[in-house]
Every structure is written in C-alpha cells, then in structure tokens.
Amino acid sequence: MFPFGNKRSALRVKTKGEGLGSPAYAADREKAEDVDRDLVVRARGGEPEAFEAIVRSHQRRVYGVALRMTRRHEVADDITQETFLRAYSHLDRFELGRPLAPWLTRIAVNLAINYLTGAARREQQFAEGEDPAAEPRAQGDPDPLSGLLSEEFRRALDAAVQKLPPEQRTVFLLKVHEEMRYEEIAEVLEISMGTVMSRLFRARQKLKEMLRDYL
Amino acid sequence: MSCEDFLPLIEKLADGEVSAAEKLRAEAHLRDCRDCSAHYRFLNALPEAARQASLPEPPEMYWDVLPRKIMSRIGAVGAGEARRGWFFQLLSPSRLRWAGALAAALVATVVGLRVLETPHPSHRSLETEDVPRAAEENSTGEDAGAGVLEEGRDDKSSADETAPTMPQVILKTEESSGTGLSRDAGKEGLEKAEAGGRAYREDRAATGRPTRELDEVVPGEPGEGEEAQRRTLAPREQARQRVPEEPSEQTPTIASAGEDRRDQEARPAPSAPPGGGEMVAESLSLRDSPEAARSTSPAESNYRHLLERYPLPVSLSDDLRAKTQNEDEAQPAEAVRTECAAWRDFVERYPGDEHEGEARFRLARCSIALVGLLPSEETRRQALEDGSSYLEIEPEGARAEAIRRALELIGR
Numbered sequence: 103m104f105p106f107g108n109k110r111s112a113l114r115v116k117t118k119g120e121g122l123g124s125p126a127y128a129a130d131r132e133k134a135e136d137v138d139r140d141l142v143v144r145a146r147g148g149e150p151e152a153f154e155a156i157v158r159s160h161q162r163r164v165y166g167v168a169l170r171m172t173r174r175h176e177v178a179d180d181i182t183q184e185t186f187l188r189a190y191s192h193l194d195r196f197e198l199g200r201p202l203a204p205w206l207t208r209i210a211v212n213l214a215i216n217y218l219t220g221a222a223r224r225e226q227q228f229a230e231g232e233d234p235a236a237e238p239r240a241q242g243d244p245d246p247l248s249g250l251l252s253e254e255f256r257r258a259l260d261a262a263v264q265k266l267p268p269e270q271r272t273v274f275l276l277k278v279h280e281e282m283r284y285e286e287i288a289e290v291l292e293i294s295m296g297t298v299m300s301r302l303f304r305a306r307q308k309l310k311e312m313l314r315d316y317l
Numbered sequence: 318m319s320c321e322d323f324l325p326l327i328e329k330l331a332d333g334e335v336s337a338a339e340k341l342r343a344e345a346h347l348r349d350c351r352d353c354s355a356h357y358r359f360l361n362a363l364p365e366a367a368r369q370a371s372l373p374e375p376p377e378m379y380w381d382v383l384p385r386k387i388m389s390r391i392g393a394v395g396a397g398e399a400r401r402g403w404f405f406q407l408l409s410p411s412r413l414r415w416a417g418a419l420a421a422a423l424v425a426t427v428v429g430l431r432v433l434e435t436p437h438p439s440h441r442s443l444e445t446e447d448v449p450r451a452a453e454e455n456s457t458g459e460d461a462g463a464g465v466l467e468e469g470r471d472d473k474s475s476a477d478e479t480a481p482t483m484p485q486v487i488l489k490t491e492e493s494s495g496t497g498l499s500r501d502a503g504k505e506g507l508e509k510a511e512a513g514g515r516a517y518r519e520d521r522a523a524t525g526r527p528t529r530e531l532d533e534v535v536p537g538e539p540g541e542g543e544e545a546q547r548r549t550l551a552p553r554e555q556a557r558q559r560v561p562e563e564p565s566e567q568t569p570t571i572a573s574a575g576e577d578r579r580d581q582e583a584r585p586a587p588s589a590p591p592g593g594g595e596m597v598a599e600s601l602s603l604r605d606s607p608e609a610a611r612s613t614s615p616a617e618s619n620y621r622h623l624l625e626r627y628p629l630p631v632s633l634s635d636d637l638r639a640k641t642q643n644e645d646e647a648q649p650a651e652a653v654r655t656e657c658a659a660w661r662d663f664v665e666r667y668p669g670d671e672h673e674g675e676a677r678f679r680l681a682r683c684s685i686a687l688v689g690l691l692p693s694e695e696t697r698r699q700a701l702e703d704g705s706s707y708l709e710i711e712p713e714g715a716r717a718e719a720i721r722r723a724l725e726l727i728g729r
Binding site for chain 2: 150153154157158161162165169175176179182183186187190255256259260263274277278279283284299302303306309310
C-alpha cells in the first residue's frame with residue numbers, strides 16, 4: 103500500500119489562530135492572491151511552468167479537501183489531478199479579480215461530491231458493522247468533556263463524519279478544516295448562506311446524536 | 318425565547334460569525350442555561366477533535382510527483398512546448414505573428430510585381446477559392462478583395478498562426494489556362510489571400526467589370542462551360558471538401574466505443590465539445606480552428622476526448638463486490654464495458670504513445686470494475702490481462718500498487 107506517513111494535520115493550510123479574520127492571514131492571503139493572479143496570466147499566455155507553479159502551490163490544499171471528503175488516497179489523487187486538469191482547460195473562464203484557491207476548491211469539492219454521491223451506498227455498506235460511534239464510552243470517565251479530546255472520541259468522530267450525507271459532510275469539513283466563513287463556503291459550493299448554516303446545523307446535530315455516548 | 322430559539326445563535330457564536338449584539342445575547346443565555354452551555358462546549362471541541370483526527374499523509378515525494386503527473390497529462394500542451402523543443406517554440410503566437418507579417422510583406426511584394434508584369438488584364442483570370450464568394454456576397458463588387466482579407470482574419474482569430482493552411486489563391490495567366498506556364502502564387506496562407514485580394518481589386522479596376530462577370534466568364538479559357546462554372550460557383554464546396562473535419566469528428570472509432578450510452582448516463586458530459594485537440598488548441602490560441610485541431614496528433618485528440626468523456630475513472634475499490642451495488646446508472650455494466658472498449662481501442666491503436674501508461678491504467682481500472690459487475694470467467698481473465706499490461710508499463714507507485722491488490726483479489 104501507499105507508504106503513508108502518520109503526521110497529523112500536515113495537510114492543513116492554516117493553523118489555529120491564523121483564521122481568515124486575522125490581519126496576518128489576510129495580508130498573506132492578499133500576497134498569495136497576487137502571485138496566483140500573475141501565474142494565471144502567464145499560464146494563459148502559454149507558460150506551462152506557471153501552471154505547474156499553481157499546481158505546486160495549491161496541490162496540498164486540493165488533495166487535503168479531496169482526501170478528507172473521500173478518505174481514500176487513490177480517489178483523492180484522481181480528484182486532485184482532475185481538478186487541475188479542469189482548471190487548466192477552463193483557465194480562460196477564471197476571473198482574475200477573484201482568488202484562485204476557492205475556485206480550485208470548488209472544482210475539487212464538486213468532484214468529490216460526485217464521487218461520494220455515487221459511492222454513498224457502498225460507503226454506507228462499508229460503514230455498517232464498524233460504527234465506533236455506537237461503541238460505549240469507556241466507563242468511569244468522570245468528566246464528559248474530557249472524552250471529547252480522547253483518542254477514542256476522535257476515532258468515533260472521524261467515523262461519524264463519514265456517515266454524514268455528502269452535502270453536510272462537505273460543509274462541515276470546509277468549516278472545520280479549511281476554516282472558511284459561511285460566506286466563503288456559500289461561494290465555493292454555490293449555495294446560499296442560509297443553506298450553509300442549515301447544513302452545518304444538521305451536520306452537528308447528527309454528530310451529536312451519533313456521539314451521544316461520549317458526551 | 319426557548320433554548321431551541323437560541324441554538325442557531327449559539328452555532329454562529331461557536332463559528333465566530335456573530336455580531337457584537339448577537340454575541341451579548343448568546344453569552345447571556347449561556348450563563349443561565351446549563352444545557353446550552355454544554356452544547357456550546359461541544360461545538361467548540363468538535364473542530365479541534367476533528368482536526369486532531371489522524372489523517373494519513375502521503376510522503377513528501379508525492380508532492381513532487383503529483384505536479385509532474387498533472388503536467389504530463391496536460392503534457393502535449395504545456396510541458397510539450399518545452400519538451401518538444403525549438404520547432405514548437407517557433408509556433409508560439411508572438412513568433413508566428415512576426416513571421417506572418419514578414420511573410421505577408423514578402424509575398425505581397427513578389428505577387429504585386431508579378432501582377433504588374435502580366436501582359437494584359439483581360440487575358441488574365443483569377444482563380445481563388447474565396448474571392449468569388451466574397452464577390453457574390455457583394456454584388457456591387459466593392460471591396461471583394463478586402464472581403465477576402467477580412468475573411469482570412471475572421472476565420473482565425475490568430476490568422477498569422479494559421480497561415481500555412483489558409484485558402485489557396487492561384488493567379489492564372491493566359492499561359493496557365495493551357496497555353497503556357499501555370500503560376501502558383503506560392504505557399505498557402507493569409508499572405509496569399511491578401512495578395513490575391515489586392516490583385517483582384519487591381520484587375521477589376523483595370524477591366525472595369527463587376528466582380529461576378531470577371532469570375533464567371535473568363536475569355537479564352539478552356540473548359541469555359543462546366544469547368545468555369547465549377548470553379549466559380551462552387552469554390553467553397555471544394556474548399557470544404559478539402560478541409561478535414563474537426564478532430565471530434567475525426568475520431569469516431571474510439572469515441573463511438575463509449576459514446577452510445579454514456580451521453581445520457583449519470584457521468585457528466587464533457588463541458589466542452591469533445592474536440593480532441595481542444596486543450597492544445599487553447600494553449601496556442603487556436604481554439605475553434607480546424608487548422609489548430611489538425612495540428613494535434615490523432616492520438617492526442619483521442620486521448621483528450623476520452624479524458625473528457627470519462628473524467629473520473631470507475632472507482633477502484635478494494636472490495637470489488639461493491640461494484641455490483643452501483644445503481645447510479647441504469648446499466649452500469651454496459652457503461653463500464655463501453656469505457657473499457659474505448660480505452661482498449663486507444664491502447665491498441667497507439668502503441669508507444671506518451672499517454673499509453675495512463676490509458677492502460679484506465680483500462681485496467683475499468684476492466685477490474687467490470688469483474689465486479691460481470692463476475693464471469695471471461696471478464697476475470699480480461700481484467701487480469703489488462704491489469705498486467707498496465708503493470709508492465711508502470712510497475713511502481715500507488716496506482717500500480719492498487720491495481721496489483723485488486724488483481725490479487727480477482728485472482729483468488
């Protein structure tokens with residue numbers, strides 16, 4: 103099998119405290135967007151090196167989104183490649199005034215949703231019989247909240263997230279891992295902010311229900 | 318307000334998306350309500366726990382390999398330009414524009430001189446594929462030649478790049494009609510259309526005859542009847558017959574293997590016409606140009622076409638039984654079969670092509686998926702063969718490993 107490492111959170115682009123609202127992040131993002139814009143212009147002008155630079159700059163984020171949504175390296179690998187191929191073929195449609203990252207994320211998310219929708223039944227079948235969320239919490243834990251940070255809880259949460267419907271899972275992952283604001287998620291998924299909020303609300307309600315033994 | 322009413326506000330608070338006023342309201346409620354307070358702590362703990370959940374990460378090398386893979390798939394376009402060296406670099410838009418302008422000036426000068434040398438205008442006919450049409454469109458004869466000029470530019474947004482395949486303009490003197498030498502104006506291209514148009518205008522001015530008359534009746538020319546009519550009334554038809562179709566229409570064999578059912582099936586249709594050379598053409602600013610499409614090799618066209626048609630290959634699952642659960646398509650087996658046939662056709666048709674590895678990989682995946690859908694001895698054998706043929710080409714890497722594992726399952 104693929105020689106995966108075991109690093110945690112290395113795929114994340116941001117870390118806590120570097121949220122979209124922070125000035126430092128905003129400045130970095132603005133600079134990165136300028137670089138992206140220049141690369142897009144050069145790529146449109148026929149410079150393959152420029153597009154390769156775009157790939158190198160965004161591949162981790164795109165792959166990370168795809169992997170978190172699909173949980174399979176092979177699929178995430180395919181989705182990442184497909185995302186950049188589509189981006190390349192539609193580069194002329196990209197609006198230069200907008201940031202590139204959400205555009206790429208949108209392509210990747212849509213591909214992942216397509217995959218998940220098709221594979222939903224299969225995944226549901228896989229998930230049956232291995233429902234960590236259904237396992238009883240370790241007895242004798244005095245503080246319910248301490249369970250939230252336990253390794254066991256994390257595994258259960260991971261499994262529970264996979265059981266969410268693709269649309270809710272997508273919103274949840276974009277919110278949690280990409281730390282996107284409602285507005286940004288709405289833009290990426292091309293849905294209204296109200297829909298984002300309701301999907302997120304339902305996703306959390308379901309997670310809470312599935313993880314009730316840990317609370 | 319009940320706790321239920323506060324829930325959305327508490328969610329927004331946890332997400333950091335509340336206004337100052339909302340924040341005050343929410344916090345006031347949280348101070349008084351233990352249930353909501355517990356829910357708020359849950360919401361806050363959730364992201365951290367989710368982020369801490371271990372996620373397998375590919376080795377660092379992967380991030381170097383992935384861009385290469387992507388650029389390789391884009392291949393014939395971006396990387397190709399650098400990889401294919403000086404010849405394709407000469408085809409860059411800026412260079413072609415300069416070359417086109419230079420060639421136009423040169424040819425215009427030469428043709429202009431030759432036109433001036435012609436003995437008598439009335440003894441000279443002008444045959445071109447486009448001038449008559451332009452003349453017909455402009456019954457007054459005004460600017461017929463200019464029409465040709467403009468047409469050359471309109472047909473191709475970057476006409477200078479397409480110069481080698483623009484309509485041919487041939488000047489005929491009296492000799493060329495059977496009594497003497499035939500003088501070809503030179504190479505094909507816009508330059509000649511320009512020169513032809515210029516000469517045509519001069520000729521018309523000299524004879525004082527309207528364009529149609531000049532084109533339809535060429536005194537002293539043999540084959541005046543049928544041949545002249547053919548020449549003057551149907552040049553566009555002739556031109557159309559000579560110009561090959563777009564690659565999308567050139568590639569019926571491979572395309573047809575997967576075309577029939579897929580168009581109406583669940584898989585997304587290509588976002589653009591399946592013109593095989595579209596991506597290549599796009600990069601060279603030759604989109605929608607038949608000439609551009611023609612410059613793409615058939616293998617490249619077909620490869621692009623298949624990628625467009627089958628954007629995401631049938632998923633390779635460790636558990637092949639799951640394939641039988643695929644109900645997204647009315648007849649999944651048939652759809653997968655057509656995809657397999659398309660990739661197999663490509664592999665057989667273009668052995669040694671730069672995309673052979675990818676094509677064999679796609680074929681292997683399809684074939685393995687087919688085993689899940691049609692678990693017959695025949696499909697199993699075919700899947701093993703297809704998978705092995707891929708592994709012969711690319712023995713290393715995650716994909717090869719996945720195929721190997723799938724074949725092991727089939728082989729059991």
